[in-house]
Amino acid sequence: MISIGERINGMFKDVREAIKNKDPKAVRELAIKQTEAGASFLDVNVGTAAADPVEAMKWLIEVVQDTVKTPIAIDSQKFDVVKAGLSVAKNEILINSSKGDPEELDKFMTLAKEYNASLICLTMDKTGIPQDVERRMEFAMKIVEKAVEHEYELSKVYIDPILFPINVDQKQPALMFDIFNQIKMISDPPPHRNVGLSNFSQGTKEKRLLARIFLTMGISYGLDAAVMDVLDKDLMDAAMTAEIIMNQHLYSDSYLTAGRK
Amino acid sequence: MEIPNVADKWSGTVNEITLGATKDKGGTRAKTITIGGAKSIPFMDFEGNPGQKPVVAMDVYDVPPEDWPETLVKPFADVLNDPAQWAKKCVEQYGADLICLKLEGIHPDKGNKTAEETVKTVKSILAAVGVPLIIWGCEHDEKDNEVMPKVSQAAKGECCLMGVVTQDNYKTLTATCLADGHALITLAPVDINIAKQVNILVSEMDFPLNRIVMFQSTGALGYGLEYTYSIQERERLAALTGDKMMSMPVICDVGHEAWRTKESKSDDNEVPQWGARDERGPMWEAITAIGLLQSGVDIIRMNHPKAVATVKKSIDRLY
Numbered sequence: 001m002i003s004i005g006e007r008i009n010g011m012f013k014d015v016r017e018a019i020k021n022k023d024p025k026a027v028r029e030l031a032i033k034q035t036e037a038g039a040s041f042l043d044v045n046v047g048t049a050a051a052d053p054v055e056a057m058k059w060l061i062e063v064v065q066d067t068v069k070t071p072i073a074i075d076s077q078k079f080d081v082v083k084a085g086l087s088v089a090k091n092e093i094l095i096n097s098s099k100g101d102p103e104e105l106d107k108f109m110t111l112a113k114e115y116n117a118s119l120i121c122l123t124m125d126k127t128g129i130p131q132d133v134e135r136r137m138e139f140a141m142k143i144v145e146k147a148v149e150h151e152y153e154l155s156k157v158y159i160d161p162i163l164f165p166i167n168v169d170q171k172q173p174a175l176m177f178d179i180f181n182q183i184k185m186i187s188d189p190p191p192h193r194n195v196g197l198s199n200f201s202q203g204t205k206e207k208r209l210l211a212r213i214f215l216t217m218g219i220s221y222g223l224d225a226a227v228m229d230v231l232d233k234d235l236m237d238a239a240m241t242a243e244i245i246m247n248q249h250l251y252s253d254s255y256l257t258a259g260r261k
Numbered sequence: 262m263e264i265p266n267v268a269d270k271w272s273g274t275v276n277e278i279t280l281g282a283t284k285d286k287g288g289t290r291a292k293t294i295t296i297g298g299a300k301s302i303p304f305m306d307f308e309g310n311p312g313q314k315p316v317v318a319m320d321v322y323d324v325p326p327e328d329w330p331e332t333l334v335k336p337f338a339d340v341l342n343d344p345a346q347w348a349k350k351c352v353e354q355y356g357a358d359l360i361c362l363k364l365e366g367i368h369p370d371k372g373n374k375t376a377e378e379t380v381k382t383v384k385s386i387l388a389a390v391g392v393p394l395i396i397w398g399c400e401h402d403e404k405d406n407e408v409m410p411k412v413s414q415a416a417k418g419e420c421c422l423m424g425v426v427t428q429d430n431y432k433t434l435t436a437t438c439l440a441d442g443h444a445l446i447t448l449a450p451v452d453i454n455i456a457k458q459v460n461i462l463v464s465e466m467d468f469p470l471n472r473i474v475m476f477q478s479t480g481a482l483g484y485g486l487e488y489t490y491s492i493q494e495r496e497r498l499a500a501l502t503g504d505k506m507m508s509m510p511v512i513c514d515v516g517h518e519a520w521r522t523k524e525s526k527s528d529d530n531e532v533p534q535w536g537a538r539d540e541r542g543p544m545w546e547a548i549t550a551i552g553l554l555q556s557g558v559d560i561i562r563m564n565h566p567k568a569v570a571t572v573k574k575s576i577d578r579l580y
Contacts, residue, residue, distance in 0.1 A: 250454065250499050250504055250506075251457075252455070252457035253454075253458050254462070257461055258457065261505060
């Protein structure tokens with residue numbers, strides 16, 4: 001499971017304050033805690049309140065890199081913010097994310113290739129988010145075609161079919177499983193399958209339970225990456241257990257320990 | 262017709278370990294041996310770097326072996342009572358890359374030798390040869406836990422490969438090897454899940470993963486070679502697909518196992534149609550070794566000089 005730790009985000013008060021006061025303490029702590037919890041990437045998002053998002057992104061990335069060697073997911077759809085982040089990056093980078101419009105993909109893939117970074121691509125464009133499997137798969141195909149055109153490694157492409165909150169449109173989450181399955185067969189090697197997990201159960205009363213069950217079900221259909229709360233131990237344990245059940249790793253009695261190394 | 266490229270791509274690498282330490286690294290070895298490093302399955306170098314050449318460790322016992330057939334005794338007849346001279350002969354005459362000192366004689370039922378006697382033996386071998394040393398306990402947990410720490414201290418800084426630790430008995434030897442700078446053999450008899458478990462347990466004690474060699478116990482030709490083969494092959498595939506807890510080089514005990522079989526032991530009159538033992542025995546040992554090499558092996562423990570020569574030649578031709 002490629003787990004992208006979501007906590008370094010200006011939407012959270014502690015990070016917002018850290019950015020405002022240029023006080024790295026909270027960010028460092030979150031970087032260490034999420035790394036110890038087994039995060040594959042640390043998502044870095046300046047939030048909406050940052051006075052200067054370009055400078056804030058650079059500062060956050062430098063603080064994280066000073067603290068841990070964990071790969072970083074630069075979370076912004078603004079091209080100049082992503083570019084600024086890449087300009088100071090030393091750790092391995094995942095760009096989160098590009099929309100599926102051809103001109104957006106051209107821009108982001110060129111940039112990702114230049115910095116040897118991976119890229120999350122959303123199955124949506126400026127006209128909006130599709131609500132069905134077929135149109136999402138059309139986007140997935142176009143994303144793969146673009147990667148081939150750019151000679152950009154498919155193993156660096158993450159397709160995010162956009163998971164809706166369960167309390168917004170209950171029909172949507174179940175569609176995802178079919179999509180994960182289909183994306184897995186789109187190419188060899190296939191692109192990764194990613195979702196934003198916390199968004200799915202945002203505002204519900206059983207936030208953690210919903211996330212945990214969706215993640216384990218998703219893994220059984222081929223979901224292999226998620227922006228998620230890696231500090232939720234039950235969630236991480238459930239993911240590792242689902243992967244063991246799907247025979248993705250060799251079982252040992254201490255597989256939960258091995259999964260965090 | 263264009264032939265499609267079916268080469269696999271591997272993301273993992275088998276850990277590389279250097280055994281032995283020369284003077285500038287705090288030891289007294291004349292040479293070191295580096296094993297591991299494979300980025301592809303054996304002999305498929307078109308898929309990736311096959312890593313370091315497999316090496317042969319020749320067995321030396323701390324007591325003269327009791328059950329060896331004459332064919333096996335002959336090449337060592339003059340040295341079986343003197344482990345240091347025995348080791349010297351293996352290195353100088355028979356081309357051993359390493360010496361594996363098997364501490365058979367410390368077993369309570371096989372001589373019950375003391376730690377002090379054993380330390381002397383180890384020191385005499387270190388003085389007699391310049392190659393790195395493997396030191397293998399008697400696999401009686403209590404006795405090993407008593408003797409091995411003293412042996413480890415006596416060889417401190419020499420970067421020996423010490424064995425074996427198991428799921429049920431790993432703490433003493435792991436702690437000692439960590440303190441004295443040795444590498445460690447983790448044993449899980451023909452069980453790949455326990456193999457991973459022992460590696461995790463040892464790493465939980467902060468023992469570095471890149472100083473571990475895995476041992477699955479070995480089956481000779483006709484006596485379970487296929488089980489060993491299949492486990493070792495799965496281990497190598499796990500390493501190459503990036504499982505950090507399984508990315509260790511592998512050791513096999515071919516000599517001892519091959520020479521326990523009736524096909525290599527029986528004398529010439531027992532089953533005349535099997536041919537002469539002096540040919541048959543070494544052949545059994547060599548075939549077992551060469552078979553297992555295909556599954557991904559880094560160190561092979563062997564006995565008969567003729568088998569050693571055959572296997573080394575085969576390795577040289579294939580690498």
